[in-house]
Amino acid sequence: MASDTPRLNSFGQPIGADVPDWTPPPLPPREAMEGQYCRIEPLDPERHGEDLFEAFAADPEGRNWTYRIEGPFDDRAALDAWLAEISVKADPLFFAYIDRASGKAVGNGAFMRIDAKVGAIEVGSIMFSPLLQRSRIATEVMYLKMKRVFELGYRRYEWKCDALNAPSRRAAQRLGFSYEGVFRQATMYRGRNRDTAWYACIDAEWPQLRAAFETWLDPENFDAAGQQKLRLSDLTAPILVARG
Helix, strand or coil: CCCCCCCCCCCCCCEECCCCCCCCCCCCCCEEECCEEEEEEECCCHHHHHHHHHCCCCCCCHHHHHCCCCCCCHHHHHHHHHHHHCCCCCCCCEEEEEEECCCCEEEEEEEEECCCCCEEEEEEEEEEECCCCHHHHHHHHHHEEEEEHHHHHCCCCEEEEECCCHHHHHHHCCCCCCCEEEEEEEECCCCCCEEEEEEEHHHHHHHHHHHHHHHHCCCCHHHCCCEEECCCCHHHHCCCCCCC
């Protein structure tokens, strides 16, 4: 973690800490990630399209698409066209989230804005269907993706969302992403303005975050009714450097 007192150069100007022997990490591979409750697979329209269409249909009002650029998809052909478009990209690099119990895809999301040169990467385009929301799978998906990022050698992992998207902002902080501010009029979508709230965690925080996730995901953290004993937000709260 960087010191609160900056170094001074020969001119007496404050400068950042050295990053010795820096080697840019590799790009995230298009490879699966395995967990206790989920499997994360590279998005494949033929393999995952039917499952995702069924999962998204559990939100018939389209409420979950309010803060997304695309969707909702009223028919399978429209969803398939979108999946075909995004599945071939390297950035954003999309994955499907599989419920190990059912073997079905119940959501998707991506690594994006990948800047290996400076070791920064964003998690985004997250779409959790109602079958995935507020589940152990949803948390484990975020853990596995964070684990991959930091084990590859990235220094910074970002989360950005519409500043009006309160559930996304709460989720970021529960998962250990610290608040970094709001970029006003950052972009436009669906014909409306978007102020963007920024959150991030860094490599120095990863050991504590990993311990927090693994404590929460441990089957022993859940009683016979499946209720959590320890809240992840309580485990990650000491790691946050700012809330907002």
